Amino acid sequence: MTSTQTQLARFRALLSKEGLKLTSQRKVIADVFFTGAKHQSLLELLEQAKVKQKSIGYATVYRTMRLLTEGGLAVEHKFGENQARYEPVHDGEHHDHLICLDCGAIVEFEDPMIEQRQDRMAADRGFEVVSHRHEVYVRCLPGQCRRDAAAS
Amino acid sequence: MTSTQTQLARFRALLSKEGLKLTSQRKVIADVFFTGAKHQSLLELLEQAKVKQKSIGYATVYRTMRLLTEGGLAVEHKFGENQARYEPVHDGEHHDHLICLDCGAIVEFEDPMIEQRQDRMAADRGFEVVSHRHEVYVRCLPGQCRRDAAAS
């Protein structure tokens, strides 16, 4: 909750810095986004937003998520689908994902060693890293399925 | 050329195994795909195929690339675009990519250490790795741009 309040405050700051307005729709969408499940699609976010304010339209969710993404409060993923999913960002924090093809679980991971080797790889070839995308598609090991635990 | 002939032969085998036919269009498309630049889009492949046989349609390229992909002779990538790009596969060989945001170069890399850490990461969490996607977006270091070297 506290973290969510911080995110809300950041959104507010972002908006006023750009001369934009904090509408009831944006409040609802941000709330749904920051307090709800991670990695939701626009349609899922819309559905939940509509529970709180049923007049909200898809385009508003779309535009609000774009604001959040451009403002660095959300990241957009496309996990092998043709559909975007959004995840709250805390600081400049970055992590990658294991995506289970059996149960749909999405588990975060971070490995400094991997990032370090990436940097080296790039430098050796005359590049510097701007960003990366690392998705590992997995299957549950026998007897270890965490079905229904799609939370990160 | 030799490698290309091998690929052609594999395609042939793939087709006859499924009771499918080797048409002139499929021959042209496979040729363009295996001998041309890597990481081409359907439109680019179509354009080149049309040079050799101008009646070829987009849908045929699309369907042929699907055959090749499903048969394991091609892999499909989406490097941050909304458009698929295709790359010839040699054996079960796998590699990942550095994509330059400045000059468009796509450079392959492979790092057993990274793969190993991925496997460990997954195993520790009760999963086994099925596949992965690792794309590193980079920028040319000052004075080291290989513009026009988008190969490989």
Place this chain on the structure above:
DNA sequence: ATCTCTGCAAACCGTTTGCAATTAT
């Protein structure tokens, strides 16, 4: 002869945008 393949044009699906009415500042 039979069953696959092709090219066209239309359907699809998620995303993106133009616009007239509405709302926050």
Place this chain on the structure above:
DNA sequence: ATAATTGCAAACGGTTTGCAGAGAT
């Protein structure tokens, strides 16, 4: 008051498919 915002519906862009005629075996 004024400029931003909303919801709708239509446009987009790449992908996917139905179908009648052409082609490979």
